[in-house]
Amino acid sequence: MHRVKVRVVEDALDANNTIARANRDDFDRHGVTVVNLMSAPGAGKTTLLERALRDLEGVRVGVLEGDVQGSLDADRLASLHVPVVQLNTGNGFGGECHLDANMVRSALPALPLEEIDLLIVENVGNLVCPAEFRIGEDVRIMVSSVAEGEDKPLKYPLMFRACELVVINKLDLLPHVDFDMERYLHHLDAVHPGVDTIRLSARTGEGVEEFRAWLRQVPVRAPA
């Protein structure tokens, strides 16, 4: 039984990777670099985008919002005057806990790829499954919040390993929570040695300019 289950899972991931490559071909054809933005629920992905995209000069950005249900996050980003497309995973039973390549593919016709340089895909808030499904992205960014505790890299290692940047958000809460930054960085280094990190507060704006700078050089970093 177990063997069969693993086989089915592997087949599903193979199928996903095939579609992810097709997405990637489409993105490449339009010269669009893609960021897969992942985090636990409530880590502050949308607030970070609200802050960072407002002054991201020189890059034409689009956003694909993944949520189980509703369009709250897409609505929040509407005032930024960038193209935002909402993708809901909640058909069927309770909703999918992640975006997969096929869901992203279904949203491509709604995205003005020829008008953007950088597409940011805000994944469903979850620290497990989003890391397992490639969507055709160039880089992955993981947003972690100091309110979540310093043990998260050890408890969800795949997620922290499957990204090129770890944003440590809600720095303004640091005086009010039991979070030892040195210990967190030690844990992170154990699961993903040398990964880029940026400490910021999306709420106050502290550190957000460093995040903007990182975003601006993503198209340069990404392999052609």
Place this chain on the structure above:
Amino acid sequence: MHRVKVRVVEDALDANNTIARANRDDFDRHGVTVVNLMSAPGAGKTTLLERALRDLEGVRVGVLEGDVQGSLDADRLASLHVPVVQLNTGNGFGGECHLDANMVRSALPALPLEEIDLLIVENVGNLVCPAEFRIGEDVRIMVSSVAEGEDKPLKYPLMFRACELVVINKLDLLPHVDFDMERYLHHLDAVHPGVDTIRLSARTGEGVEEFRAWLRQVPVRAPA
């Protein structure tokens, strides 16, 4: 294709429910009431248990810790001198993002069911899939943190609907975050009218006695 996928999912949930009922029979035979404790990563489930179980007189408690990897939470609870069993979901590819009835069943031989009245199963931190998989529990408790934002009931409605109690944790952070309690309760009421709520801070201890009282009456509430 879509139809086939939904059919497979339904079969999987049917199979899960059958095993959940077998678990439930075993729990009933031993007179054990079971709580399924769910939340997003870092909402404070383990800290809450550390606080609440220390002085939960009159009830013999056991804990089943579900994590993708590691035994950090089980280690933290070891000092409580209650039986704690760790269950890791991380075999195979990246780890399962929830506990299912079969995983819990595999842990039953390690649990001294004849020596406990109340089993608390700490699920994997995730706001989607744990709500979809019954494990043989009597009641479900959802721990939500004010640091996660007031929109979570609307974004993850199944999770907030599939529980008998919503704990609103990290009350001590309320002055430091943008969280409108009235709006949160309004959202919660929209997805699960009348559900019990307890506001507390597992960190400071405020409100934890009310949570203990709620736990103590679980065996009484549960159908025989």
